[in-house]
Amino acid sequence: MSGSLPPLRLAINGYGRIGRCFLRALHERGLAERFQVVAINEPANSESIAYLTRFDSTHGRFPAPVELQDGTLVIDGRSIQLTHADTPEGVDWRSLKVDLLVECSGQYSNRAGLRRFLEAGCPRVLLSHPANSAADVDATVVYGLNHGRLNGDERIVSNASCTTNAVVPVLELLDRELGLEQVLLTTLHSVMNDQPLVDGYHHSDLRRTRSAMQSMIPVSTGLARGVERLLPGLKGKVLAKAIRVPTLNVSAIDLTVTLAQDADVAGLNALLQIASNGPWKGVLTTSAAPHASIDFNHDPHSAIVDLSQTRAGGARLFNLFIWFDNEWGFVNRMVDVAQRWHAGWSQS
Template sequence: MRALFERRLDLDFQVVAINELADAKTIAHLTKFDSTHGLFPESVSHDGDTLNVGSHKIALLRSQNPEDLNWGDYDIDVLVECTGSYSDRATAQRHIDQGAKRVLFSHPATAEIDATIVYGYNHHQLHGRETIISSASCSTNCVIPVIDTLHKALGIQSGTTWTVHSAMHDQPVIDAYHNTDLRKTRSAFNSIIPVDTGLDKGIDRLIPELKGRFQSLAMRVPTVNVSAIDFAVVVEKNTDVDTVNSILRNASSNGFSEVLGYTQEPVASCDFNHDSRSAIVDGSQTRVSGSNLVALHTWFDNEWGYANRMIDVAQYWASKWH
């Protein structure tokens, strides 16, 4: 919602209802004040179960059961599913059965949905007849433009990705018995914590010709926002640092100009807070071992970049509904 207002797209999309179990006072407060991204750009208040954002009045609903949500009363064109509680078509269909016309997942979904979309890469595949789609994950949106660019230019034989991700809400501030993944029971701000990732499966789904060629690792680090992904890829064509950087710099100005950035400044992660791009290649960290093993470093705001990609997907999808 914040991205809609900051981009002045609230004239194209109106948020008419939010299903959130928290009370209205808390919702209004955490909309107005954000520890990472600062004050909301519009006035925010609440009146009973109505959230007032600028001139918009948004109904606040509270249900864990989709069957209790009468979306038909609100003429919902697209329901943005951000709970992360499920990712299957059958559960998403329950929202459609209650009157929502379409569902957009804010995370990777199972294979039987209509499409998994990474904006800037395959959004042109949308034809408007889909009812349930996903905009993949923040890390998938980061890696796909880079991998696709390198594969087309140099040919990728195999590779690994290592995601260094900021702490997330499924981690406790102090050790707590709350997760079956024992590493996630540990304090988010005391340790670097290895976690599972399905990023390699996302690469397989979106670039089928590379299926089975990537393996992925991930860890959480004690920062509140902005993450990084390191790549190591074996390429078919001999190359060097200047050539790799030139390929990626050109992609950031041409084919992937909307979502891919490039820098060689001596930057740190905080310099990309509130950056709306999917990935920013740090050319100062590019390395080539021998002439075929390429190492890369990319930055991305895992919150703001992904929120903007979801809006881009919704906006393009909407252009195909007529």
């Protein structure tokens, strides 16, 4: 984004794991001056908001001074208004002169719900989750794949999901270079806040009533639908399942593909390495070290392909393993999308 562009006035709706990481990413990337968060709407009390901004069990202390002054969050000397509404209409977004709302509550996934933010005074909304359907948003963006299509006319944009951002770079590359006949994805995802620490009446999905920290728990996933939405040439070729695992952060995707052309492990790994230093640089990377998941905590890439785990079951059947920080990698792509989008509407 050009330094000549005016500062962007941002608001965050929903200040959980993704909302807090988004704010932190702006500071860690030196963007807090150009991307000024002026308001946070979160039903929790102000003291908890300030405390969980300052201290984070997964990503450490906030990289700037954090204070609470008369109910206002002050970070590095800049004030952020706190509101505690539970509806889009409960905040006077218009008076805040917000340029972009970052919707991180996860509660609004269709156009009718999202339009409530527009009608309440937010000119644009960036979702931290997939929409119910492609028609519910003006664009679903995976940075590195289709961010260049943003022209500034959009009003509602989805950043897809963390798993979609992790696997689409690999699938796009394989399909473009070798062709994909079939894809099977198994996500091993860290625990999320829709799971209880101990067994309890917590969810309509009975598996999610079980303790998150004692079991690996299969859950439903819309990953196949999300992949096909971004890569329509793979429609009908993708199967996906997900298992929650008892770790706080960093997830993985076990990817099995049938290729349309013959290949081998060395050639496949070389292709991934070339892409990580070329068209997907900064989004996709590779490593062949003997990793554990904690090695990728706070890693800003969408996907890290573990080259040591690539396996062949013949000339066209291959298994790959992808690590990703499901919080930090994802919010960094949200920041990238916000920058690209802002550049588009500022020049239109």
